[in-house]
Amino acid sequence: MAETIIKIDNVSKSFGGKTVLENINLEVKKGEFVTFLGPSGSGKSTMLRLIAGFLTPDEGTISMNGNDITKVPPFQRKLNTVFQHYALFPHLDVYDNVAFGLKLQNLPKQEIEQRVSKVLKMVSMTDYEDRDVTSLSGGQQQRIAIARAIINQPEVLLLDEPLAALDLKMRKDMQIELKEMHKKLGTTFIYVTHDQEEALTLSDTIVVINEGKIQQIGTPTDIYNEPCNSFVADFIGESNILNGTMIEDRKVSFIGHEFPCVDEGFGENVPVDVVIRPEDIYMTHKLEAAQFTGVVKSCVFKGVHYEMFVDSDFGHELMIQDYNAFEIGSTVGMLIKPSDIQVMKKERTCNTFEGVMVGSNQVEMIGAKFDCEDTGLAAGDKVRVEVDFDKIELLDNKEDGSQTGQVSFILYKGDHYHLTISTREGDKLYVDTNDIWDKWDIVGISIKPADMRIVKA
Amino acid sequence: MKRSTWASPYFIFLLLFVALPLILILVYAFQDNEGHFTFQHFVKFASESESINTFTYSIEIAVITTLLCLLLGYPAAWILSNKALNRSSVTIILFILPMWINMLVRTLATVALFDFMSLPLGEGALIFGMVYNFLPFMIYPIYNTMQKMDHSYEAAAQDLGATPSQVFRKVTLPLSMPGVSSGILMVFMPTISTFAIAELLTMNKVKLFGTTIQENINNGMWNYGSCLALIMLVIIGITMLYSDEQSAQDDEKGGLI
Numbered sequence: 001m002a003e004t005i006i007k008i009d010n011v012s013k014s015f016g017g018k019t020v021l022e023n024i025n026l027e028v029k030k031g032e033f034v035t036f037l038g039p040s041g042s043g044k045s046t047m048l049r050l051i052a053g054f055l056t057p058d059e060g061t062i063s064m065n066g067n068d069i070t071k072v073p074p075f076q077r078k079l080n081t082v083f084q085h086y087a088l089f090p091h092l093d094v095y096d097n098v099a100f101g102l103k104l105q106n107l108p109k110q111e112i113e114q115r116v117s118k119v120l121k122m123v124s125m126t127d128y129e130d131r132d133v134t135s136l137s138g139g140q141q142q143r144i145a146i147a148r149a150i151i152n153q154p155e156v157l158l159l160d161e162p163l164a165a166l167d168l169k170m171r172k173d174m175q176i177e178l179k180e181m182h183k184k185l186g187t188t189f190i191y192v193t194h195d196q197e198e199a200l201t202l203s204d205t206i207v208v209i210n211e212g213k214i215q216q217i218g219t220p221t222d223i224y225n226e227p228c229n230s231f232v233a234d235f236i237g238e239s240n241i242l243n244g245t246m247i248e249d250r251k252v253s254f255i256g257h258e259f260p261c262v263d264e265g266f267g268e269n270v271p272v273d274v275v276i277r278p279e280d281i282y283m284t285h286k287l288e289a290a291q292f293t294g295v296v297k298s299c300v301f302k303g304v305h306y307e308m309f310v311d312s313d314f315g316h317e318l319m320i321q322d323y324n325a326f327e328i329g330s331t332v333g334m335l336i337k338p339s340d341i342q343v344m345k346k347e348r349t350c351n352t353f354e355g356v357m358v359g360s361n362q363v364e365m366i367g368a369k370f371d372c373e374d375t376g377l378a379a380g381d382k383v384r385v386e387v388d389f390d391k392i393e394l395l396d397n398k399e400d401g402s403q404t405g406q407v408s409f410i411l412y413k414g415d416h417y418h419l420t421i422s423t424r425e426g427d428k429l430y431v432d433t434n435d436i437w438d439k440w441d442i443v444g445i446s447i448k449p450a451d452m453r454i455v456k457a
Numbered sequence: 458m459k460r461s462t463w464a465s466p467y468f469i470f471l472l473l474f475v476a477l478p479l480i481l482i483l484v485y486a487f488q489d490n491e492g493h494f495t496f497q498h499f500v501k502f503a504s505e506s507e508s509i510n511t512f513t514y515s516i517e518i519a520v521i522t523t524l525l526c527l528l529l530g531y532p533a534a535w536i537l538s539n540k541a542l543n544r545s546s547v548t549i550i551l552f553i554l555p556m557w558i559n560m561l562v563r564t565l566a567t568v569a570l571f572d573f574m575s576l577p578l579g580e581g582a583l584i585f586g587m588v589y590n591f592l593p594f595m596i597y598p599i600y601n602t603m604q605k606m607d608h609s610y611e612a613a614a615q616d617l618g619a620t621p622s623q624v625f626r627k628v629t630l631p632l633s634m635p636g637v638s639s640g641i642l643m644v645f646m647p648t649i650s651t652f653a654i655a656e657l658l659t660m661n662k663v664k665l666f667g668t669t670i671q672e673n674i675n676n677g678m679w680n681y682g683s684c685l686a687l688i689m690l691v692i693i694g695i696t697m698l699y700s701d702e703q704s705a706q707d708d709e710k711g712g713l714i
Binding site: 052053054073074075080081083084085087088089090091100101104105148149152 | 607609610612613614615616617618619620623627628631632634
């Protein structure tokens, strides 16, 4: 196993009271191509800026080759960055941009010239030395930015969404070039992107980040085939995420049917999340041989395969990809192989809030006061409140609720939506609903007194 | 009504108050008292050592003022635009505030201040007054350029191994040049033509080019006065052209102009 080059230990960072990274632990091996993957605002760029040295963590340490570099300024770190918008110096031409790092080291002119022409050749930008950087296209600027960063021969190259500004065709070409460059240079690459396909194509290791926490670390195949929670499953590729129950070892029930699977050790009759990739459901016209049946609702040609939505016999909507098209309205049979069923432990089965009693029939929690049934508890008593996912009502008119929140994550579970609602104070509520909400909608939150289970803490 | 007709009031205004006076200056400068075409005023200017001396002295004072404004204004603009050093937007207002007060009032206050501290009025007082009056015109365009500057350039330089002082010399300074040239223009142009500040702060002991023009016009020597004004306009025009070339090279303009 290769040795560790970058080690991140218990790093936390917050901006103005808002936690951006929480307790991050990560090791990057020498020569690895590591990708930080997450949606915008997940904290992945902050993590890169911490490694580059433009930010210092509030807590924790970052070390490189075993030396603590947490407080070392960026110009003394042996790593270089390719910036998101390239940040090429507009007052210098291509040659001076690329030679910037070498000129600072006061190297002889001849050596600088040799090395500049070598890296320009590497990024296929020979003969562009005298060009103004502002006259270059996006892809060319990108190449110059990479040349400028690798000329210092850094031990680690940091890339902050370097392909985000390019069009699709160009992005695909650059992906291949980056991968080849990584092989040729042998340098450790740390790459930040929100594009899951890019991450799967390029990386040796993917670090999935959401809301300031590492969700999963693994190879592209691990992350795709065995997502560890519903966020990762939803974020990487297409998937059907369903509520299920683990009946016993190797037997799971979902969409109203029992299926054999390969997972063990969950216990008996435990609620679980089940992930099925759309290409892993087999469709057939032979209904008697199928595990369950359904009616084809839509069928769209996607180039290589057809993408179909099928309503199963117990009313769950499934996304299926198949090379053959099935007629809309026809009844089809479906099969799922045991090894294609990915079972995940549920992170929670109901909402749990910390609260304080205001009176015997009012409780203060998630930053607001809620009426509850008479508990007989005195004001000031600390309590734990449990509310089922489907017992929280979301209201269009935010003034009508006891508290307001914003829809921050939407998960479709075949027959209902599972929403994450974040309040301004940072509390999170999980809601099951059949209503359609959009991400970032502001909603009023209301809970009926009878639906709260209050236990003295 | 066509949209172009809306512009006519402005067009008439420009014609009456900008174009016409300029044409008059041009015409008067090449006329003698009887209205005949002549170069005599220019010859007079070139042959009289006193007027040449006043002219070079004015340029000298303008250059000194501009340099002092630059030396004081650049660091001020840098500090104001630096978020770590200046967290409030009120400080920039405080620096710009003097621009809102009439220049004569400010200059009279300077005279009173020198009086109160029993300092002599003269060349020193003149330069002090000029710098005090024109400093905001230097700070603002530089501040503006630095404010708009993309900080990722500085980050990139640091990333490539530049120490903070190298970052400043190789990135921040060259990228702020549009603001600097705009600031120089904003200070140099008015200082070369001032006369009120000079009169008040030197008790009329020191004569600037602007003073000479004003004296000539006041004493009815319109033709010679126009000739001097024309010479000054040409000098200002040359500085303008030079700085235009500068800012044409850079994409980011310094603002204000």
